[in-house]
Amino acid sequence: MGRTAVTTARPSARARRERTAGLAFISPWILGFLVFTAWPIFYSGYLSLTDYDVLTDPSFVGLDNYERMVDDPQVRLALWNTLQYTLLQVPLYVLVALALALLLHQAGRASGFFRTAFFIPKMTPPVAVGVLLLLLFNGEYGLVNEALGTIGIDGPSWTTDPDWIKPGLALVSLWSVGAAVVILLAALQDVPVELYDAARVDGAGWWRRTRTVTIPMISGALFFVTVVNTIAAFQMFTEAYSAYFGAGNSTYSNDAALFYVIYLFREGFAELHMGYASALAWLLFAVIMVVTAVQLLVSRRLVYYEGEQR
Amino acid sequence: MSDPVRRRRWVRAVVVTALVVLTIVFVYPLIWLLSASFKPRAEIFDNRLVPQHPTLENYLTVWQSAPLALWLGNTLVVTALAATAVTVSSALVAWGFAHYRFRGRGPLFGVVLATMMLPGAVTLIPTYLIWHRLGFVGTTVPLWAGNLFASAFYVFLLRQFFLSLPREPFEAARLDGASEWRLFWLVAVPLCRPALVLTFLFEAQASWTDLLRPLVYLQDAATFTVPRGLKALIDQFGPGGESQWEVVVTASVITTVPMILLFFAGQRYFVQGIATTGTKG
DSSP: OOOOGEEEOOOOOHHHHHHHHHHHHHHHHHHHHHHIHHHHHHHHHHHHTHHHHHHHOOEEOTTTHHHHHOHHHHHHHHHHHHHHHHHHHHHHHHHHHHHHHHHHHHHHGGGGHHHHHOOOOOSSHHHHHHHHHHHHHHHTOHHHHHHHTTOOOOOOOTTTOOHHHHHHHHHHHGTTTHHHHHHHHHHHHHHHHHHHHHHTTTTOOHHHHHIIIIIHHTHHHHHHHHHHHHHHHHHHOOOHHHHHHHSSSSSSSOOOGHHHHHHHIIIIIOOOHHHHHHHHHHHHHHHHHHHHHHHHHHHHHHOOSSOOOO | OOOOOOHHHHHHHHHHHHHHHHHHHHHHHHHHHHHTTTTEEEHHGOOSSSSOOSSHHHHHHOOOHSOHHHHHHHHHHHHHHHHHHHHHHHHHHHHHHHOOOTTTTTHHHHHHHHHHOOHHHHHHHHHHHHHHTTTTSSSSSGGGGGGGGOHHHHHHHHHHHHTTTTTTHHHHHHHHHTTTHIIIIIIIIIHTTHHHHHHHHHHHHHHHHHHHHHHHHHOGGGOHHHHHHHHHHHHSTTTTTTTTTHHHHHHHHHHHHHHHHHHHHHHHHHHHHHHHHHHOO
């Protein structure tokens, strides 16, 4: 916009000046990209073909690390944990975010206050979320099971029972759903009112209007929230690490909380298997790329964008 | 005739009730945490809202068993540097992409967007090796210095704002002989202040709450940030350690409170800003 004013033939001195200024302004990014993105990608690819412990020079081992990954039961466990968590957490998170956004949308002028209330937990540092997880979801004394008890449900041992560790983490992640709610609410508020009026005239009830007008109109935002959250779920680290790993000696097995990035972190920085950890990183990258690509393909059919430009 | 009106009132009452209940569910854990920090050890799990025997003992214990003032100071410095660095550098880069036309701009911006998709795990180890080679492992420098080179997400965000500025004032100022730097600094930046504040706040939060990088780069407790310190306290006093939960709880409060304050200081920026990232993303 506003560009058309200067499309008349420009003197080339002007063009040169623009180029010089433009490149000068973006130079910090170019430098950062080369040093902190391009080189690391290249070097990480190289390291994944070596044995490297930081203390001695990397020694080339070909595809050994990748072969080792195939046989490593910990890799299988970590991948499986991460996949299970993602499949559990992402749909739950998006559905809850959508439900809360729809509710807020109904609240009219009062929505500002509630939106703030839902957003505040998002500010809590993930380490502290890990602490809250251990305390509130404690099987014996925790507030969550106490609340469940009042409605006659005998709550599980969320933090020690391997079957309940991932559901517990997924539930606690809902606590920071606020950002997604804000995004979806903004999308809801952008839906033209005429569409609802038209649907109402056609006799559509609340559920039909939601299904046939609201959801399609905010599918772009829903897709955005889903993709971003899937990538984040695959890289789950802090909450699980704070609660279940570290120097403290656990009295129970934390295998159920061994997520992929936690395993990668331990291999790389505790065991100093930097070559192997680099190979692990590339596998994660590949998995995330494939999943995101699939989501993009599916979205082509499901997501509606108003106009051709987003 | 009055039926739809009554129905609407009913719906409204149900919606507001549901929202009030949910608000309590969302805010309660923070209040629980705050309240627990004032309880003696034996009462932490009594789950009462108001402590039966309120005490400041826990804050004293934490203060004595961990160098909290030092950790808070470290985190404050890192956070301020990280947020300032990323705001200034990302603004420069975003302006370069938004305002100037030059060959390769489109593809380069495509690269900016692509780097947003790159999982941090891929670059984690080589980046560590860079800081290792430069001798900065063990210091807080790696926690902020990378921010001097702009960050893709903020470049994207700020570019959106810069693109919305009209071009005429810039052309006029250019005819008056203003340098490109002055155009940026004296015209574009003041016009996009809300977006810059937003960038600063987002990064301040990200930097304050980060655990992974402090775990990677910091070994000596004297250099810890508060989340890293809190993790050390969990290890020492938490489930596998001495089970002195009151220390962990109180340290969690101290780690969290600055973020709540940050939120209230920049409330409208946070909420507006997040809404923008979703609809424009």
